[in-house]
Amino acid sequence: MQYQNKGLDVQTQIDLYERMQKSRMIEEKMLILLRQGKISKWFSGIGQEAIAVGVASAMQPDEYILPMHRNLGVFTTRDIPLHRLFAQWQGKASGFTKGRDRSFHFGTQAYKIVGMISHLGPQLGVADGIALAHRLKKENKVTAVFSGEGGTSEGDFHEALNIASVWNLPVLFCIENNGYGLSTPTNEQYNCKKLRDKGIGYGMESHTIDGNNILEVYNMVDSLCKRIRKNPQPILLEFETFRMRGHEEASGTKYVPQALMDHWAAKDPLENYTEYLRNQNILSEEEEVTIKKVIIHEIEENLKKAFAEEAIDSTETNELNDVFKSFDYKEVNPKGELKNIRLVDAISEGLKQSMEKHDNLVIMGQDIAEYGGVFKITKGFLEAFGKERVRNTPICESGIVGTAMGLSINGMKAIMEMQFADFASSGFNPIVNYLAKSHYRWGEKADVVIRMPCGGGVGAGPFHSQTNEAWFTKTPGLKVAYPAFPYDAKGLLATAINDPNPVLFFEHKGLYRSVYQDVPSDYYTLPFGKASILKNGEEITIVSYGAGVHWALEVLESNPEIEADLIDLRTLAPLDIETVYDSVKKTGKLLILQEDSLFGGIASDISALVMENCFEYLDGPIKRVASLETPIPFAKRLEDNYLPKKRFTKELQDLLAY
Known part of the structure; x- marks a missing residue:
């Protein structure tokens, strides 16, 4: 492997070594803990450390990075406290997801990292949005997002590249071409000669880089970042590397020919770089030992802290309260003509x-x-x-x-x-x-x-x-x-x-x-989760929303003898079910009208909730009126028959007569 430091100072070269070494040593420890059953799953990046470390080292601390499973070096280069990473992998509270997600499926604004989800593609578009915000705020920042060669087959990849190119967004699309998507080799994944060709197809500058050469990665990314901070544009970087372990540890590598494993083992990024530093008299054996001792101590101390933490506990209230970010609704009353x-x-x-x-x-x-x-x-x-x-x-x-x-x-x-x-x-x-x-x-x-x-x-x-x-x-x-x-x-x-x-x-x-x-005419707000009672009556409760509200109003105005509560839900999530309960307790009968087809719609859930909570108040069966169980047709007579507007009157009269 040929290394060119291109004028890099000694400390930067040592830093790159320490960061790769730290990533490797944490991984090796995690593999032991995995076999001991102390963590549940591991996606190994052994053999790919140069990419994560090189990219993260070339970027500024306040620039966003969107990494993948095998990018531990991004997290450690950003100096995330190890005990928090270890707690995350053990599903404990001091991790980043309160035990609700595993592995690297998390983000942290404090370290400007946005983790991936298992549906890999969406994070590419998210990177576009982050970069667009930088441009709108006149901030000269770069965003880096990772994907694997398998992810380049997803539609989201192509959409994200197209958006970034059309809008000149400063995004580095970092593709780790590591040989296999689980067990599918690259020749079954794409048919272009190089993945960089996909970027060229979108009018985007593209490069192929030796992903196992830390100096090539760092120097290239550093140079590109400096350029596109000043002149925003997206760039596709194809990092050629190899996955030396399974997609995750349980899957193994039996499908990989041994000759291929041997070839890439000889290109190990850490071993080759260590040898280079020794030959350049930058790293002595004593310094290497010292660095490893420091890392071992850091790992062990932080593991003790993570293991000492109690297993996470929670309550139904805590879980439900975290589904949404708290929102302090401010009432702005309507003014103006x-x-x-x-x-x-x-x-x-x-x-x-x-x-x-x-x-x-x-x-x-x-x-x-x-x-x-x-x-x-x-x-x-x-x-x-x-x-x-x-x-x-x-x-x-x-x-x-x-x-x-x-x-x-x-x-x-x-x-x-x-x-x-x-x-x-x-x-x-x-x-x-x-x-x-x-x-x-x-x-x-x-x-x-x-x-x-x-x-x-x-x-x-x-x-x-x-x-x-x-x-x-x-x-x-x-x-x-x-x-x-x-x-x-x-x-x-x-x-x-x-x-x-x-x-x-x-x-x-x-x-x-x-x-x-x-x-x-002026600005005003209305609260979510508060239904509107449009008519008051004692005979029956009618619940609807959207166009159904107008259909119900039309029928009630044509039949003034019907004494009905007519409730317009206005919002479906949150749902004002209490207003429905109160009305049903008064009238004893409930009809729910929706434009959506019947099965699995909002009417079904309202019906179930009323049955569970107001059964003793009911004087008749709950009725649901909805569109037919077909796709919605085009021709007017077919569409009129599909929609529930005409059927509503009969169902209403039948329930009133029950």
């Missing part, structure tokens, strides 16, 4: 006033800038707030959800417009696995609102008409709002943007331009 406006106008006005209130708020979405969005909600926003804060995006929902999360991690607020709620399926993974779980796992907020134009009745067919709120109400960590009126929409949207937790904000397209209401 009332204007009779449509739902679409109320949302646009609410967005604009929040953009004025929060100068760190960024809106992203397809066609939202010059075009004003397909529903023209952001028309005029580009002129008012500029292209930096009102950003057209490529067509890549998953990557933009990740970018929104990265903005949040780096101190910004983000709104993403799904052009249609249906398209959230293309961003489902980062919504339910990254945004929803981050605070529970490592205490990190997801200050993101995803706007979801939804709903049928407009002849848009199966892919532009779904009301898919039940995909998300099932996921702890997400808040879901679904207003039916302009007044509620404007106030709830302001609250959603103020809330540091992820919010799915559903906006029914069929109501955009058909529903008018007197709405205060």
Whole structure:
């Protein structure tokens, strides 16, 4: 292995050695503890230390790094206290996830590290968002994100590279090409000659580096970081290396030819670099022994501290309280003159006033800038707030959800417009696995609102008409709002943007331009988790949200003899179930109307909750009225038959007569 120090001072060369040695010695100790059953799992980076150590050493301490399983050297180079790492791997309280996640599945703002999740791809988009925040704040910083060669096959990889290239984001995409994705060799993973070719395809500067040569890694990354801090651009770095142990220890390496193992064993980054330092008279045998003794002592002392810590304990209250970041809701009462406006106008006005209130708020979405969005909600926003804060995006929902999360991690607020709620399926993974779980796992907020134009009745067919709120109400960590009126929409949207937790904000397209209401012109907020009682009666309770509220109002106004409580839920998570309970205790009968298809929807859960908590008050069966168990069709007669509007009247009358 050829080493070129390129003028590096002696201390830096020694530091690189110590950092690799420390990483290696911790790993060797962890493998012993794994066999002893004292940790549950280990993803070994032995033989790859030069990459993690070299990249982390070349970056500034306040620059974000997003590492992977095998990047222990990132954590140790950032000087995270070892007892906290050891406690993390043992699932103890002084780790970083309170025992809720394992291995390197955590982040820490204190050390500017954002750990990966098992669905590897989303962190690449998160790196884009972090880098975008740096650019918006005029900070000359680099963000580095790691992936393996297997991860380059994921759609998120391509979306993230495309976003970074289009927006000139200072991201180092560090690909550890280590030979195998679990047992799948690279020739079955991709067919390009070099992984750097994938970056070139996105108009991105790309390099292939000997990932086992610590000086080549450090010098290259250091040089690139200095350049792109001044002139932001993304760069793809392919680090050629090899995984000397299994994907994780249980999987072994029997699938690897011995000749290949021998070849890479001879290229061991630590052994070769140690020999180089000796030959250069930089490291003596005595100094080497001293360094190892210091590391051994540090490991043993910190292990004692971690082992001495009691096993983690918790309560139901503690667990539930950590699903969301605490939010101190501030009531802002409506002021100003009332204007009779449509739902679409109320949302646009609410967005604009929040953009004025929060100068760190960024809106992203397809066609939202010059075009004003397909529903023209952001028309005029580009002129008012500029292209930096009102950003057209490529067509890549998953990557933009990740970018929104990265903005949040780096101190910004983000709104993403799904052009249609249906398209959230293309961003489902980062919504339910990254945004929803981050605070529970490592205490990190997801200050993101995803706007979801939804709903049928407009002849848009199966892919532009779904009301898919039940995909998300099932996921702890997400808040879901679904207003039916302009007044509620404007106030709830302001609250959603103020809330540091992820919010799915559903906006029914069929109501955009058909529903008018007197709405205060000034900024105001409304609380989540508080339903609205639109009508009062003694005979029956009707619960709905979105377009269903208007269908119910229409029927009740046509049948004034029906004495009904009509409850508009307004938000589905949190759900104001207490208002439903109180009403059912008064009326004794409950009908729940939803536009979503019947099985697995919000109506089913409300029905179950009322049965469990108000059974003795019921004077009849709970009725659920919903759309057919089919995809939503296009033709008007088919769509009318699909939607529950006509069936609602019969079910209501049947329950009243029960």
